[in-house]
Structures are given as structure tokens and as C-alpha cells.
Amino acid sequence: MPTAYEPFDWYADPLYYDLIFDVGTEEESGFLDAAVRRYGRSRAPTSRRTLVGYEPACGSGRLLAAMAARGYRVLGSDLSEGMLDYARRKLERAKLKAGLLQGDMSTVQPPELVDFAWCLVSTFKYLLTHEQAIKHLTTIGRALRPGGIYILGLHLSDYDRLLKTHERWTASSEGIDVVCNIQGWPPDPKTRLEHVRTRLRVNDHGRKRNLQTEWDFRTYDLGQLYELLDQAPWFEIAANYNFLYRIDEPIPLDGSYEDNLLILRKIAEP
Numbered sequence: 001m002p003t004a005y006e007p008f009d010w011y012a013d014p015l016y017y018d019l020i021f022d023v024g025t026e027e028e029s030g031f032l033d034a035a036v037r038r039y040g041r042s043r044a045p046t047s048r049r050t051l052v053g054y055e056p057a058c059g060s061g062r063l064l065a066a067m068a069a070r071g072y073r074v075l076g077s078d079l080s081e082g083m084l085d086y087a088r089r090k091l092e093r094a095k096l097k098a099g100l101l102q103g104d105m106s107t108v109q110p111p112e113l114v115d116f117a118w119c120l121v122s123t124f125k126y127l128l129t130h131e132q133a134i135k136h137l138t139t140i141g142r143a144l145r146p147g148g149i150y151i152l153g154l155h156l157s158d159y160d161r162l163l164k165t166h167e168r169w170t171a172s173s174e175g176i177d178v179v180c181n182i183q184g185w186p187p188d189p190k191t192r193l194e195h196v197r198t199r200l201r202v203n204d205h206g207r208k209r210n211l212q213t214e215w216d217f218r219t220y221d222l223g224q225l226y227e228l229l230d231q232a233p234w235f236e237i238a239a240n241y242n243f244l245y246r247i248d249e250p251i252p253l254d255g256s257y258e259d260n261l262l263i264l265r266k267i268a269e270p
């Protein structure tokens, strides 16, 4: 008999999300730190405390905590109160500080100017319309000091792909085991949407649960990404990477990789 999965909002109740995504946090925050040194406004090795970083859609706060632990001042925003509560508790437990605010990443403006911002793991693709995407790039452009950078990680879509994709991640911590299967449906060039489903098999101190979360992402192929960036001329592309997060190995933004990690530098006011 097929396994039954209960519908689950993994952002309202983020413990399992955080466990799964935390696997990459050290590597990602190491990359952010190195990118700020290499491409940011201030490249002096001792000046982290004087730099402010901002994460729109900060989720469980895993990267905010990691960047605060590396010495930066950090701010984060998210739509989900569940995520923000979780982030608040996570930071408190680690005795770290971050300014948190609730809001939609297409409109929310951080309360002060920042030196750098980041948005990884395709989170930007939650903005389902062109207008929302441009508004978001405008808010980030306004939030950054001149010369500040926005590190934007997103997966490009291949409209020729007809098969589903599948990724499997596992994580364990303090009596909780999670197996996460992420399935992606082929991108639809007409609607510019791709459907994603996550299935979690959880053993939480002996309590077994099968949980399912579904959502749509907006799709971008290489041409659509360039078209979008053309409409945000306050940014230049300072560099591009892939999700291997190796600071000494930039790659061209030419579609040779699906996973792209853009370093956008603010060169004008939006």
C-alpha cells in the first residue's frame, strides 16, 4: 500500500526544515563571508562588526545565525511568523543577535542601509510575477549602500526537460531523523511556473510522521534571467558561481550550470 502523507506547512513548523537545510549552512555562510571580502564595499579582514548584512525571506534564521557568529551585524525578514519565531529562538539559544521583521520580500524595506544582502536556495523564485521580482530587486537596491552586493542563488529552468527531478536529503539531530525527498515537475514555459513537492519521513523521538509540502516556483531560463536583470540596471553582475560555493572558482553566467549564484553589485540608485 502506498505511504500516506499528511499535508504540512513546513514553514509554519520549521524544525524539520531547519534540520534538513542546516546541512549546507557552514559552507554557504563561508561563501557569503568570502564573497563580502572579495566583492563587497569593505575588504579589510578585521571589519566584520562594522558591516551590516540583510537576508530577505530569512526563514529559520540558520544563515543569519551563522553570519552573526562570524561577526557581522545582521537583519532578516520573512513572511512567515512561524519561521520568524523559530529564528528568534534559535538566535537566543546561541546568544546571537539579529534584527527581525515580518513582511513580503517584494515590499519590505529593512530599517537601515546595509552593506550586503543574500537570498539563496532559489527562494527568490517564490515571487511568482515579474512585478514582484522587480519590486524585490528595487527594495534590495534601495537597502544597499553604494557598492554593496546582493548574493542571489537560484536554479535556472530548462524548458526542454520533460521528466521530473528528484533529490533526497537526510539529517539527524538529538533524537530526530528526517529523510527529505524533493520532487520537481517540468517547468511550464507558458505559466512560468514549476511545481515542487517535498515529502518528509520523520522519526521524532519514536513518533513517526509522513509529511508533505507543495508549492510553485517562478521559472527563469538564462534569457529570462538576463531580461529581468536588464530591468534592474542599478545592479551589475560582479561575478557568478554555482552551488559548490567555491570562491576561487567563478563561472560564466552562460547557462552551463543550472545552479547559479550571482554576485550583483549596486552601481546606481533604483
Ligand SMILES: C[S@@+](CC[C@H](N)C(=O)[O-])C[C@H]1O[C@@H](n2cnc3c(N)ncnc32)[C@H](O)[C@@H]1O
Pocket: 011, 021, 055, 056, 057, 058, 059, 060, 061, 062, 063, 077, 078, 079, 080, 083, 103, 104, 105, 106, 119, 120, 121, 123, 126, 127
Ligand atoms: C526555502 S526557505 C529559505 C529560508 C532561508 N533563506 C534559508 O536559506 O534557509 C523560503 C522562505 O521564504 C519565505 N517566503 C516565501 N515567500 C515569501 C515572500 N513573498 N516574502 C517573504 N518571505 C517569503 C518562506 O516563509 C520561507 O521562510
